[in-house]
Amino acid sequence: MIEVEVKVKADHDFVRRMILQRGAEFVCVEEQTDVYFNAPDRDFSKTDEALRVRVIDGVGEITYKGPKMDKVSKTRTEFNSPVDAQNMKSILCALGFFESGAVSKRREVYKLENFLIGIDAVFSLGNYVEVEADVSDGAGPDDIQKATESIFKFLETLGIERSASIQESYLE
Numbered sequence: 001m002i003e004v005e006v007k008v009k010a011d012h013d014f015v016r017r018m019i020l021q022r023g024a025e026f027v028c029v030e031e032q033t034d035v036y037f038n039a040p041d042r043d044f045s046k047t048d049e050a051l052r053v054r055v056i057d058g059v060g061e062i063t064y065k066g067p068k069m070d071k072v073s074k075t076r077t078e079f080n081s082p083v084d085a086q087n088m089k090s091i092l093c094a095l096g097f098f099e100s101g102a103v104s105k106r107r108e109v110y111k112l113e114n115f116l117i118g119i120d121a122v123f124s125l126g127n128y129v130e131v132e133a134d135v136s137d138g139a140g141p142d143d144i145q146k147a148t149e150s151i152f153k154f155l156e157t158l159g160i161e162r163s164a165s166i167q168e169s170y171l172e
Helices: 012-021 085-094 141-157
Strands: 002-009 025-038 050-056 059-065 076-083 098-112 115-122 126-133
Touching: 002 141, 012 098, 012 115, 012 126, 050 085, 059 085, 076 085, 085 098, 115 141, 126 141
Parallel strands: none
Antiparallel strands: 002 076, 002 126, 025 050, 025 098, 050 059, 059 076, 098 115, 115 126
């Protein structure tokens, strides 16, 4: 699956008010804890990959993210699978992977048109907004570019410029 996403630092109250005025649907609030792992044979910070075990309100999942596909967004290949988080951490460590960092956040999730909007309060880092666009599994480069542009156009309607896009992960 391709995840087309743009992350920005933003005022939560302002963004929440603006998207609700436009008809956004509140989906849920999640407490997320992410533990990131590095590989024994390569440094994911150098290869621009990520491997994490996430717990959302007590439910675990493992995610692998490939290198970013462009210089303006966080678009990348992503694979997710439900897991028993503690067992998966133990398996990864037994295979030589090691923990490289952890991030905890409270995420409010909203749906507006074809966007999934995460309003994130990241502990020790601050307030962020992540906007993700729907892209079909067979999407080509043109579809991905269109989805990325649609996110930037949406953010511009909120007064958030393209230059505000942050490519770094919460660990960087």
